[in-house]
Amino acid sequence: MTADPRSRHASEGVAVFDDEAQAQVNAQAQARVQRILTRAVAKHRGPAPLLAVVRSPALGVDVTIGEPGMAFHAASVGKLATGALIMRLTERGALDLDAPVIEVLGAATVRGLVVVDGFDHGAAVTARQLLGHMSGIPDAFSGRARGARTLSQQSIDDPGRRWSVDDVLDHTRQYQRASAAPGERFGYSDTGFALLSMLIASIERRPFTSVVNDQRLQPLGLTQSWLPTVTAMPNTVPALAPVMLGGTDLSAAESLSIDSLGGGGIAFAPRDLAVFVEALYAGRIVSPESLVAMTTTPNRFRTGLRYGLATMRVRFGEFSPFLRKLPDATGHLGVTAAHAWRIEALDATIVLSLGSDRAMTRSFRLLIDIVRALASASQSTTVLEPSHHHHPHRSSHVV
Numbered sequence: 001m002t003a004d005p006r007s008r009h010a011s012e013g014v015a016v017f018d019d020e021a022q023a024q025v026n027a028q029a030q031a032r033v034q035r036i037l038t039r040a041v042a043k044h045r046g047p048a049p050l051l052a053v054v055r056s057p058a059l060g061v062d063v064t065i066g067e068p069g070m071a072f073h074a075a076s077v078g079k080l081a082t083g084a085l086i087m088r089l090t091e092r093g094a095l096d097l098d099a100p101v102i103e104v105l106g107a108a109t110v111r112g113l114v115v116v117d118g119f120d121h122g123a124a125v126t127a128r129q130l131l132g133h134m135s136g137i138p139d140a141f142s143g144r145a146r147g148a149r150t151l152s153q154q155s156i157d158d159p160g161r162r163w164s165v166d167d168v169l170d171h172t173r174q175y176q177r178a179s180a181a182p183g184e185r186f187g188y189s190d191t192g193f194a195l196l197s198m199l200i201a202s203i204e205r206r207p208f209t210s211v212v213n214d215q216r217l218q219p220l221g222l223t224q225s226w227l228p229t230v231t232a233m234p235n236t237v238p239a240l241a242p243v244m245l246g247g248t249d250l251s252a253a254e255s256l257s258i259d260s261l262g263g264g265g266i267a268f269a270p271r272d273l274a275v276f277v278e279a280l281y282a283g284r285i286v287s288p289e290s291l292v293a294m295t296t297t298p299n300r301f302r303t304g305l306r307y308g309l310a311t312m313r314v315r316f317g318e319f320s321p322f323l324r325k326l327p328d329a330t331g332h333l334g335v336t337a338a339h340a341w342r343i344e345a346l347d348a349t350i351v352l353s354l355g356s357d358r359a360m361t362r363s364f365r366l367l368i369d370i371v372r373a374l375a376s377a378s379q380s381t382t383v384l385e386p387s388h389h390h391h392p393h394r395s396s397h398v399v
Contacts, residue, residue: 026060029377036369037065047249048072048242048336048355053270054370055278058347059377064271069224071233071267072241072353073251075334078264081216082193083131083310084280085200087290088215090127094203097128101195104202112173113137113191116181124182127199130192131309132299134183138176140168141190141263142335145175151258152335156246159253162229165261168194186299186307190263197262209260217266220279224269229257233267240267243336244356264334270351273340277331277349281342295330305333314341316368326371337363346374 033054044050051066089095095104102110102123110122114136121136129135138144140151149157151171172191179187197208204211209230217225224237228251233240242249243256250256259265268276279285286294297306297313304318312332317324327345337354350370354363 023060025377025380028380029056029059029374030061030063032373032377033061033063033370036366036373037063040366040369041065044354046242046244046354046356046359048244048353048359051241051270051351051353051355053274053351054348054374055274056346056348056374059374061348061374061377066270067238069236069238069269070241071224071226071237071239071269071272072338072355073228073243073256073259073267073334073336074264074273074338074340074353075259075336076190076264077268077273077332077334077338077340078259078266079193079262079310080280080332080340081212081266081276082196082200082262083294084285084290085211085215086127086131086196086310087286087294089200089203091287091290095127095199097131098126101125101127101130101199104199105195109169109198110195113169113195114178114182116178121178121181125195126182127196128309129182130189130196131294133186133188133192133307134299135189135192136178136180136182136184136187137189137192137195138172138178139187139189139191140171140176140194141258143176143189145171146177148175152245155250155253155255155258156248159248159250159255162254163258163261165194165198168258168261186301188301188307190261193262195262200262208262209265212266216276216285220275220284222268222272222275225272225276226267227260227265228267229254230260230265237269241353241355244358245336246357268351270353273351274349277340277342277351281344297330314367316371319364319368323368323372326368326375329367329371335360339363339367341367343371343374346371346378348374 037052041050051072054063090097114121125135142150142152200211201208209227240251243251294309294311297308299307301307306313314329316326327343329341329343331341335357337359339352341350
């Protein structure tokens with residue numbers, strides 16, 4: 001007969017673990033997550049490999065799946081970096097989130113992007129609205145376009161084309177129509193993030209991609225991360241995984257440049273992205289106050305997903321009532337089933353890539369399985385506090 005590793009403290013009614021019992025629970029959690037990911041790899045089909053990192057120091061979990069160093073294009077997960085750069089500008093006093101962006105960019109830049117009933121609202125657009133997709137500006141990447149293909153389709157049809165910010169803005173002006181004035185309605189918009197990249201470049205007085213590299217990647221020692229079509233792939237990276245959009249691999253396409261304009265565009269090795277996420281939530285990139293602003297998510301993106309400032313929140317209970325006890329995850333999602341999430345209640349960081357827009361449903365099933373395993377492990381132990389190097393209230397900025 002095996003003794004129950006838990007003992008019940010009579011006066012406080014909490015589980016008390018000795019080191020041996022804690023090690024047993026941690027080993028079980030590690031093994032369960034490893035099994036989930038191993039099974040997922042065995043079932044995975046497609047040109048892009050399944051890549052993953054799951055870490056929870058409090059639960060003794062650290063699992064990596066995939067060829068060491070192989071990187072994936074993180075798509076809109078890169079919005080976390082853009083959002084962090086904007087928040088740092090506000091912390092420095094270089095940008096007012098609630099001031100019209102025309103004060104920095106000029107009226108001509110925003111003119112024609114958000115016209116409702118014949119009135120141009122561009123002069124009212126703020127950085128906060130752009131970060132939260134509340135500007136009313138349509139989405140050039142996948143939004144409806146009259147008389148033209150979406151830019152996502154154009155990137156597939158013309159893989160040799162290199163895209164600029166002006167190309168994106170011109171597409172929205174010519175072929176798209178705003179459905180709401182600034183501040184009235186949530187509407188996901190990569191065009192809005194293109195404007196944010198212009199804000200960053202204008203204030204920093206150098207290209208947006210240089211700012212991302214110098215302020216977000218290098219200070220964290222992310223040696224297996226870069227911006228495809230802009231900077232060279234590091235020698236430490238064996239390959240960039242296929243980037244499957246509409247059944248076409250764009251990993252070597254110039255048209256991938258369309259995602260390097262504020263809305264994404266960063267390739268990460270999975271462990272590099274985990275380091276970035278953990279640094280963001282540890283207060284090493286933005287202040288605790290900025291992180292709270294980013295992760296406060298008042299708007300519905302779709303069922304199970306809320307949106308804050310450049311940050312998503314997964315509410316698992318909206319997918320199914322059977323998942324309602326799972327803690328929320330915050331971070332971001334990318335169109336090619338790229339995931340980067342932090343779950344503070346579990347001291348957990350989860351990075352996934354299935355590499356295809358056709359794998360989104362499967363990727364969420366995998367995410368749910370992982371979170372259920374971690375949550376189950378957390379109920380078998382007493383997690384007093386996340387490891388100090390992940391604590392969101394300790395602020396020691398990298399830059």
